[in-house]
Amino acid sequence: MVYSDIAIFALLFAVFFDLFGIKTQLLTKAVFWTSYAIILPFQLVTNWWLTSRNIVMYNPEAIMGIRIASAPLEDLLFGFALVLCVMAMWVYWGGKGVQKK
Amino acid sequence: MLGKKIVYSYRVLKFSYVAMLIFTVAGSFWLEIFLKIGVLRRIKRVAMSIFPVAIFFLIWDAYAISQGHWYFDSKQILGIFGPFGIPLEEFLFFTIVPMAAIMTIEGVRTVKKHWRVGDE
Numbered sequence: 001m002v003y004s005d006i007a008i009f010a011l012l013f014a015v016f017f018d019l020f021g022i023k024t025q026l027l028t029k030a031v032f033w034t035s036y037a038i039i040l041p042f043q044l045v046t047n048w049w050l051t052s053r054n055i056v057m058y059n060p061e062a063i064m065g066i067r068i069a070s071a072p073l074e075d076l077l078f079g080f081a082l083v084l085c086v087m088a089m090w091v092y093w094g095g096k097g098v099q100k101k
Numbered sequence: 102m103l104g105k106k107i108v109y110s111y112r113v114l115k116f117s118y119v120a121m122l123i124f125t126v127a128g129s130f131w132l133e134i135f136l137k138i139g140v141l142r143r144i145k146r147v148a149m150s151i152f153p154v155a156i157f158f159l160i161w162d163a164y165a166i167s168q169g170h171w172y173f174d175s176k177q178i179l180g181i182f183g184p185f186g187i188p189l190e191e192f193l194f195f196t197i198v199p200m201a202a203i204m205t206i207e208g209v210r211t212v213k214k215h216w217r218v219g220d221e
Contacts, residue, residue: 003165003171006164030213031218034213035202038209039201042128046121049120057174058171059169082154082198083198089151089153090146091206092220094218098149
């Protein structure tokens, strides 16, 4: 499996995990999409920094080749999956009463 | 003269990836002070949220590095490596970026108090 495959899998897993796994259902909530809207520009800038300066480089055969602000599209999918999973876990533990306040 | 310049830029260059991490910290940690989101205070919940997720992403990182899906410019990283040849910056990335995400959602909820999050 190359980066594209794993990035798409990570995205689908994150969506499934949030909606049906731990049922936090952040994807149905304004608080998540507002947060992601704030995160997205930062994600684009940091991805751009890492890729345009060749700090991180990609094997052309591991990616689809679609680039947004110099970074492979896969970076955005992976970032979305990471952010969604972590936020879902955070809300999940809060719901379980772990350090609620 | 030119030689000096190159030595200087080379010294700074190794902080290229670290600079991105500092930027992320700067962009999110201020919420702690100005919106009093209290995320750092709940460090146990932070760890319990990040660790199980980060571990999978680091396994992925290790796999991708071993397969050559991506690679790092050795001049632009600190040159400190953890298990499976994962640069220190990557471990920090999978700690700092998730913390920034948690701080963001807590920041939004602080401003939009009537919005449901799901852990009320």
